[in-house]
Amino acid sequence: MIITAVGIGLIGGSLCKAIKKHTNHTVYGIDLNKETVAMALSQNAIDADTDDLGLADITIVSLYPTDTIDYIISNADKFKEGSIVIDTCGIKKAVVDSVTPVLEKHGVTFIGCHPMAGREFSGFEYSLDNLFDTASFIITPSESVPRAKLNLLEDFAYSINFKKVVFASPEEHDQIIAFTSQLAHVVSNAYIKSPTHQKQLGFSAGSFQDLTRVAKLNEVMWTPLFMLNKKPLCFEIDFIIERLKEYRDAMLNDDSERLKKLLKEGRILKEETKQL
Numbered sequence: 001m002i003i004t005a006v007g008i009g010l011i012g013g014s015l016c017k018a019i020k021k022h023t024n025h026t027v028y029g030i031d032l033n034k035e036t037v038a039m040a041l042s043q044n045a046i047d048a049d050t051d052d053l054g055l056a057d058i059t060i061v062s063l064y065p066t067d068t069i070d071y072i073i074s075n076a077d078k079f080k081e082g083s084i085v086i087d088t089c090g091i092k093k094a095v096v097d098s099v100t101p102v103l104e105k106h107g108v109t110f111i112g113c114h115p116m117a118g119r120e121f122s123g124f125e126y127s128l129d130n131l132f133d134t135a136s137f138i139i140t141p142s143e144s145v146p147r148a149k150l151n152l153l154e155d156f157a158y159s160i161n162f163k164k165v166v167f168a169s170p171e172e173h174d175q176i177i178a179f180t181s182q183l184a185h186v187v188s189n190a191y192i193k194s195p196t197h198q199k200q201l202g203f204s205a206g207s208f209q210d211l212t213r214v215a216k217l218n219e220v221m222w223t224p225l226f227m228l229n230k231k232p233l234c235f236e237i238d239f240i241i242e243r244l245k246e247y248r249d250a251m252l253n254d255d256s257e258r259l260k261k262l263l264k265e266g267r268i269l270k271e272e273t274k275q276l
Helices: 010-022 034-042 065-074 093-104 147-159 170-191 195-199 206-215 219-228 230-252 256-272
Strands: 002-006 026-030 058-061 084-087 109-115 136-140 164-167
Touching (some): 002 010, 010 026, 010 034, 058 065, 065 084, 065 093, 065 219, 084 147, 093 170, 109 147, 109 170, 136 147, 136 170, 147 164, 170 206, 170 230, 219 230, 230 256
Parallel strands (some): 002 026, 002 058, 084 109
Antiparallel strands (some): 109 136
């Protein structure tokens, strides 16, 4: 197949590297930053750069959410008829609803996707050919997507070494991702704002590192992700605020039995949690 990656930063670049490592597909790259394109070429992450979107059997758009929507809509007539266009955004309903009907008019299938991997850094220079080796690949198709196209995309994901492929509706994806990803970034980012943070040097170890890792986020990317998914995310924020109040109130009331019960409940839930 011929695959074109639009946006070859951390995720797009890592996908290109994984494709070149594990398959014989031809990979083209498109990026506004010509230094990034040159770097991708020098590392053999792409075979060539191109301005022709009509070459690809699969086009992977790895841009910020609003940029993804704008790019696909403005170039809808340039994709190869019969081809598949996917995105890699962390929210799905807004993207799927916006671009699906536009591409369908041109005989192009859009399938929302979300590779569940990342790093604290952004940019092609941090991309890895093994970033997805332990990751799941979420596919959120609209009802009109043919089964054969989904099978092709599922096979493609496994061929570049994703560990698991998960199917979900765009709505289900956004609801769950608000809990599993977005809330963690909000909590981490808020936690590190404590004035005590200025005194942590020499007192912090694994717990601090674990909880603050994703505080180092790209605010330009995460702001629209949060805003486009504000209803599910605000539900999760309100929920954790209420749970935190329970711990606080147990201590203020000198209720050690209540505190122990709350801690035990959390421990059991964690022990029962399954990954991937």
